[in-house]
Each structure stands twice: as structure tokens, then as C-alpha cells.
Amino acid sequence: MHFSHRPPRRTVRIAAAALAAGLLIAPAGCASGPDSSGGGDSEGGEAEEPRTLTVFAAASLTDTFEQLTDAFSEQHDGVDVQLSFAGSSDLVAQITEGAPADVVATADERTMQQLVDDSLLTGEPTPFVTNVLEIAVPEGNPEGVSSLTDLANPDLDVVVCAPQVPCGAATEKVEEASGVRLSPVSEEPQVTDVLGKVAGGQADAGLVYRTDAAGSDAVEGIAFPEAQDAVNTYPIAPVADSASPALAQEFVDFVLSEEGWRIFEEAGFTAP
Template sequence: MRRLRSALGAVVAGCTVVGALALAGCSSGDGGASGQGSGTGGGDRTLVVFAAASLTDTFTTIAHRFEQDHAGVTVKLSFAGSSDLVAQLQEGAPADVFASADEPNMTKLTDAGLAAGDPVPFATNVLTIVTPPDDPAGITSFQDLAKPDAKVVVCAPQVPCGNATKEVEAATGVTIKPVSEESQVTDVLAKVTSGEADAGLVYVTDAQGALAKDSSSLKQIEFPEASKAVNTYPIVAVKDSEHAELASEFVAAVTSAAGQKVLKDAGFGAP
């Protein structure tokens, strides 16, 4: 995206948050944050952050730090596929910050006039193959995902991880015939770890996160063709946010040295 900037003027002195609520998808009402901010005025302000599902662990950490550093602030995190989140924003869903897993979905937001300023790239990610620990289909390469008897799960084409899958297929000439296409990358991972699928394509960060929690939960198979589709993650404050200054500070927290370390530790690449 040509309008992306690699630097953000605002500087945040720290980034902390206690009690951030990670939600599966956009929510309102009963699913809201409970106001467990630091200081005596917890819940005085609620910052709503829409973020790609692959950012669940890292943004929860960054949000925890941000909230601790901003007395009276509760960060309400809503995670889903980037395309779903953009659609919700276009339909009027209230949010203060949007972080996409790719640039095309961010372009939809900016083209709709819903971004407050230029989006800032903050991370990159690539795909990897995951299988159950016993690898029932004998997957050792990207080409093996085209085996007729392999039950493969991928992301839907409109989702960033699905679009990346299509790009790798086009670059390699390999055609995968998945048994299902999921609306977010975490659903692909769940079907593999539960044994419902023989293999799936997820981001490196999702695989590393799952293995960090349980090293026996799956098998990861890296493949060189993944470099054919590198997703850049941009973030922006949403136009007409009720907490514009706070939204800008959250963006700055993500792009700060501390935020970048959280992302790097999780396996994300530099923007």
C-alpha cells in the first residue's frame, strides 16, 4: 500500500494493560470489557481494538501493558478474520483501532474513508504447514498438500491467510483441494490440533504459539515456497473514534520498541 508509512510520530512512554478481554470476533454489549483498568478509575474509558485473529496472543500482551500504563483505561480486543472486521467497520461497528493481517483489507478501510490518517506497517508473517503429531497423511512439502487422500484445511480466499495460500499455489503451480475453508487462521489451527484435518496452512506465528503452549500438540513443516507470499500487517486509528488520542497512543505502543519485541518474540518479522 503506497500510503503506508514506516514510522509514527507519536511516542508512548510505556505500554501495559491488565485484564484485556480477547474476543472471538466483534462484540458489543454483554461481551464488553469489565473495566479492570489500573488505578482507581478503572473502566472510565474503553478503547476498542479490532485485530486480525493471528494477533490474538501478541495484542493481548501489548494490551495488558498498555492498560497498566493508562490508569482508568480498559482495552477491549475483538479478534476475527481481517475481511470480517473490515465488513463490520463498514457497517458501522464502533471501534477505535484496526490492525489487519494484510494490506488489501486495510485498503478497503482507507478507501471507505474510515481511517484516521495513514496506516502504519508493524509486522510481517508467512505461512507454514501444520499437521497432527503423527502426520497421518505423510505431509513433508507444500506439494504434498495436493495429495488426493489428504484432508487439508486452509483459510478462505478473502481472508489474508487464504489469499497468501492462493499466491503460493499460483507461484508453485500446486492446486490444493481443501476439505474446508475457514474464516480465520485460528480455526484452521483448531481443526488440525483436534485431528479433524490431516494438514493445514497457518501463519508461522500461530504454529509457534501452539507449540509453545504444548510442544506435542502438532507438527510444523516449514516450506521454502512460503516466501512467495509475505503478508505485511498495518495498523491505524479509526476515523471518528471517541478516543482519538488514546487510539493513536495504542498504535504507537504497537510500533514502539517494546511492542516490536513482543511481536518478534512471537515469530513475526519486521515490517
């Protein structure tokens, strides 16, 4: 199957702050009753109301999940996929606090395990891609950074992810394995914030995922061997209280399909 040119986006990005504040309204037509993902005509021959699927995904999946959603929507008429991107720990906290979601994909298995332990998922999460850290520097690499050791230079302004999010946990693993200790000027709640500070010239370097560096025209990515000590595996699963469980499983299956894999592979992700 070949992708057509991407249509106008049919997704709605939900601000994480709104979710955390409990402002998100439950998907229309899915608040009660049986799963509405099945086909069939409505009573009286009226057209079926649009179905909504809410997907929570780690910030590092933004580009790929937007592409996946376009392709999924082409194959599912009347389905409105709403995407919410944030740091994985924030997504887990929102679901734990009752934010409505149908599918969740995090940037590591440790974070997802919290939802498993709280019985908030349907079945076991399925790994679908892996990722590693790279050093991101502004275009042209003005400080001449070439290795992880360079980031320990106190004259450099380095930004990293906060320890509670997967990219921050991976940074700590890299530090422990390499013996290199960083003194970041800031710890960000999601990897895209690190990328943004480097791209905007607010930092000399930062640790981001390889796919984030590859997807940005404003930074250069520098691979370093110590990153292999902190490979992150991304899992995905339907949320237990999904209002449309069958549709949620269809989205998960699409992510795991060959069509989904091609999108991830092109973005630089690797197989688990």
C-alpha cells in the same frame, strides 16, 4: 524496560458475531464530547470514569495483542482495552457497517486498503510486522507431510483459509506461484479455525501462519520455500470515528514501539 509477570487480564474479548449483529454498546463515557484520553481532575474532584479503547485485530494477532494490552494497561491507569479478534475481512466489514472501534490491525495491506478507500481511518496505516505461511500438521506428523506438494495428495484432508481473508489470499498466491493445486475439505473464515481443526485431529494438514504454528503445542509447523512468494504485511491505524482519538494513537504508537516489537519478535513475526 522489563515486563513484569502478567497481571490478571484487563481486556474483554468481544465476539465477532455480537459486533456484526450490532449488539456492542458504545464505550462508556466516550459517546460524545471531546476526547477523554487526556488527564486532569473531573469537576468537583470526582474520580475520572474508566476509559474504554476498542481494538479490532486479525485472529493471528491474538496472543501478541493480549500481551501488548497487558503492558499498555499497566502504563495507562483507568483504561479498559477491549480486544475483538476475527478474520481481517470480517473486521473490515464490521467497521464499514458502523461497529464502534478505535484501532484496527489487519493481516494484510489489501484488506486494510478498503478502509482507506472509504475514508474510515485517521491517516495512513502503518506496517508493523510480516508473516508467512507454514504447513501445520498434528503432533507427530502421522501422515509424513514434508512439502507443499504433499498437500495435493487427494488422500489427505487439508484445510485452508477462505480466499477473502488474508491467509486465504496468501494460500492462493502460493498455489499460483508453485503450480500446486490444493483440494481442501474446508475453507475457514479465520486462521485460528484452520489451526483448531488440525490440532483437534479433524484434518491431516492445514496452511496457517508461522506464528500460529509456533504458538501451538498441539501442532507441528513445516516451513516450505514457496511461502516466500506470499509474505503478508500487517498494518495498523486508528479508526476515523474513534471516540478517543488521542488514546487510540497512543495504542498504535505502543504497538510500533521497541517494547511492542519485542513481543512480536518473540512470537516469530518479522519486521516489515
